[in-house]
Amino acid sequence: MxxxxxxxxxxxxxxxxxxxxxxxxxxxxxxxxxxxxxxxxxxxxxxxxxxxxxxxxxxxxxxxxxxxxxxxxxxxxxxxxxxxxxxxxxxxxxxxxxxxxxxxxxxxxxxxxxxxxxxxxxxxxxxxxxxxxxxxxxxxxxxxxxxxxxxxxxxxxxxxxxxxxxxxxxxxxxxxxxxxxxxxxxxxxxxxxxxxxxxxxxxxxxxxxxxxxxxxxxxxxxxxxxxxxxxxxxxxxxxxxxxxxxxxxxxxAWAAGFVTALGADDDPLAGLTTATPHQLLGAAQVLRDRLGDQPxxxxxxxxxxxxxxxxPPLDAFExxxxxxxPLIIGTNDTEGRLFELPRLRLDVLVSDDSMERMFALTQPELRDQVLAVYAGTPHRKDLGGDYMFWYPSIRIVQAHRGPVWAYRYDLTTPVLDLMGVRATHGMELYAVFGLADTNAARWLTALGGRQALRGVQERVQTDWIHFAHHGAPASHWPTYDPQTRLTKILDRVDRVESDPRRERRLAWEGFRGYD
Structure with a gap:
């Protein structure tokens, strides 16, 4: 039944x-x-x-x-x-x-x-x-x-x-x-x-x-x-x-590159307004393949x-x-590792060449300062995720004038560990949307971790729902302030840490990125 x-x-x-x-x-x-x-x-x-x-x-x-x-x-x-x-x-x-x-x-x-x-x-x-x-x-x-x-x-x-x-x-x-x-x-x-x-x-x-x-x-x-x-x-x-x-x-400039890829330089307006969806997707593919010069x-x-x-939003916050x-904001433990998997095309500085070019085009004076905290450690592959997701989110959590709660999602499984991605980009979706018993989650927990995923799912959904009702999470989760920098780590057993990854945060301080 x-x-x-x-x-x-x-x-x-x-x-x-x-x-x-x-x-x-x-x-x-x-x-x-x-x-x-x-x-x-x-x-x-x-x-x-x-x-x-x-x-x-x-x-x-x-x-x-x-x-x-x-x-x-x-x-x-x-x-x-x-x-x-x-x-x-x-x-x-x-x-x-x-x-x-x-x-x-x-x-x-x-x-x-x-x-x-x-x-x-x-x-x-x-x-x-x-x-x-x-x-x-x-x-x-x-x-x-x-x-x-x-x-x-x-x-x-x-x-x-x-x-x-x-x-x-x-x-x-x-x-x-x-x-x-x-x-x-x-x-x-x-x-x-x-x-x-x-x-x-x-x-x-x-x-x-x-x-x-x-x-x-x-x-x-x-x-x-x-x-x-x-x-x-x-x-x-x-x-x-x-x-x-x-x-x-x-x-x-990107739009001009798209028009060229579409073959519409002679009459861009006509090309843009009459192109078929298939032609638009094809031109977008060409544009994306040419973006290696701006990693x-x-x-x-x-x-x-x-x-x-x-x-820019970061300027507005700061x-x-x-x-x-009221704002809840956070990132996952190893955001950038997802993009090392085959067939994923988003460049988050997973190669040394792209990383070098990014610093050269933005703030070369910070290159050595940033790379020093990643050198000789397994964290080197996480530089791209920190650049794109983690550090800019830290800038927002530091600057936000309203109540703000910071988190980091750390829950991994043996399968994710074997893949080398751990708690990478998008993994918190399983907890947020209650996907612990879906086929995809069964595969990710085939070697263990299902109960842990169900547990963090219960806690995350409770906090998100309480926040929607009351403007604050339900669990013990202190607000973030620049003095204590208290951050909730979502894992098999949740915990609160003060200024997690402090050395990395200090290394990135002053980085503004592309205009």
């Missing part, structure tokens, strides 16, 4: 700004999938800021996920699998709510009063801004709904060339092009949450945004974006790379445009201009 959590039945109808949408009831939650939060960004709206959602007649079927943004098919753990529908028309989100939530307005006369609105948790996926899908089984978020009494929202946003390359210089008054489109999508989704989430039993005044990798970069960038102010009230950044936000001069960068990233994003909402 199947568990009641796995019985799927038609769900309730809810009225949104676009119209009525009928969801389904599955895995012990109500869920509505593929709900538009903006107009399809196609045709005249390609490379334009998100436009208001187009209303529909009748009742929309919310039982199926919407298509995912245009991307390479790398598998459905975080992105698109072989059969995942994919299209430019991808600006949809998914909502899950408790079975007990009162939906869609006031309770009928004579009925019991509606429950208190639930906290809302809005998830932004990772994937280096080139892959990612809110429909990935990894990101269903049912545990937050069932055990956390929260409303969970996952968002599709544009990625790759259509979401993050800055083609604005090729626009005209008649056919403008905006930049930071993926960031604009995220803001539009948060505005949709503000305007609609009460109908799903959620509290628009108690919104937590959270994400991993590119999703965490999104979180720290949104905290530095004035247009996003007031749309969220708490934030969790898992393995952010907050320095992966670049100035417009560099971004436009430790990703061209698909938010752009400091002086308008929507007026300054100048006290970022949103001062």
């Amino acid at each position: 199947r568990s009641r959590h796995h019985v799927t039945t038609p769900g309730p109808e809810v009225k949104t700004t676009g119209g009525l949408v009928r969801g389904l009831t599955t895995h012990g939650v109500h869920t509505w999938r593929g709900v538009p939060y903006a107009a399809p960004p196609v045709g005249e709206y390609r490379l334009r800021a998100p436009q208001p959602v187009v209303p529909w007649e009748g009742v929309r079927d919310g039982s199926r996920f919407g298509p995912v943004p245009i991307q390479e098919r790398i598998g459905d753990f975080i992105g698109a699998g072989r059969k995942t529908p994919m299209a430019e028309d991808s600006l949809t989100l998914n909502v899950s709510a408790p079975l007990t939530a009162h939906l869609d307005g006031p309770a009928p006369q004579g009925s019991a009063p509606p429950d208190k609105p639930r906290p809302v948790m809005v998830w932004f996926y990772g994937g280096a801004f080139v892959v990612g899908a809110s429909s990935a089984p990894t990101y269903r978020g049912y545990d937050f709904v069932r055990r956390g009494d929260c409303v969970f929202v996952s968002v599709n946003y544009r990625i790759g060339a259509l979401g993050y390359l800055d083609f604005s210089a090729y626009g005209t008054p008649e056919r403008p092009i905006e930049n930071n489109l993926g960031l604009r999508d995220q803001i539009a989704a948060l505005e949709w949450v503000r305007d609609n989430i009460a109908a799903f039993g959620g509290d628009p005044d108690q919104v937590t945004i959270f994400g991993e990798s590119a999703g965490a970069i999104s979180v720290t960038t949104l905290m530095a974006t004035p247009a996003a102010r007031g749309l969220f009230h708490r934030a969790i950044a898992e393995s952010s790379a907050p320095g992966m936000v670049f100035g417009q001069q560099r971004a436009r 430790g960068t990703i061209p698909t990233a938010p752009v400091v445009d002086g308008d929507l994003l007026p300054e 100048g006290g201009r970022a949103a001062d909402v």
Whole structure:
């Protein structure tokens, strides 16, 4: 007999700004999938800021996920699998709510009063801004709904060339092009949450945004974006790379390289607006293969445009201009080791040549100081992860003006140890989303570690849920301050350390990276 959590039945109808949408009831939650939060960004709206959602007649079927943004098919753990529908028309989100939530307005006369609105948790996926899908089984978020009494929202946003390359210089008054489109999508989704989430039993005044990798970069960038102010009230950044936000001069040079790869130098606007998705993906591949001269960068990233994003997020935090909402932020023990595995293309300085070139292009005077703490130790391979994820996150945790809790995720398994990656990039997702009993986790714990993973899963979810409800973790976890630098280490047995990896932190002090 199947568990009641796995019985799927038609769900309730809810009225949104676009119209009525009928969801389904599955895995012990109500869920509505593929709900538009903006107009399809196609045709005249390609490379334009998100436009208001187009209303529909009748009742929309919310039982199926919407298509995912245009991307390479790398598998459905975080992105698109072989059969995942994919299209430019991808600006949809998914909502899950408790079975007990009162939906869609006031309770009928004579009925019991509606429950208190639930906290809302809005998830932004990772994937280096080139892959990612809110429909990935990894990101269903049912545990937050069932055990956390929260409303969970996952968002599709544009990625790759259509979401993050800055083609604005090729626009005209008649056919403008905006930049930071993926960031604009995220803001539009948060505005949709503000305007609609009460109908799903959620509290628009108690919104937590959270994400991993590119999703965490999104979180720290949104905290530095004035247009996003007031749309969220708490934030969790898992393995952010907050320095992966670049100035417009560099971004436009990457855009020019893309146009050349597309074969559209003679008429860039026509090429960009008429190219097929296949052609766009091909040009992106060529551009990525040519980026060896700027190691430790990703061209698909938010752009400091002086308008929507007026300054680099790290500058905003260190100048006290970022949103001062409660923040949980942390990284994993060995972030960069994932990218040493075959077929992973993100350059986080895993080679000596790329490391040398990065210092030469940024701050050569700090090269010897930084390398000294890695020389002759097994930590040399972790320099890239520290450069991209760990040290920039330390800069944020040191500067944040609101309450902040720092963590490091250290839990590994014998299989991960044999692979040489340990607690690398993305491993905390198993704990956050309750994946300890999935097939992937069974493989990772085939030689042991399942109970430890279940234990850290229980503790992490408890803290994340309590944070969404109350603005602070549930467990013993002191706030971070620059004097004590207390950091929670998530492992088989959690512990709190003062200033972990102090020598590395001091070695990186003063490093600013690329402009």
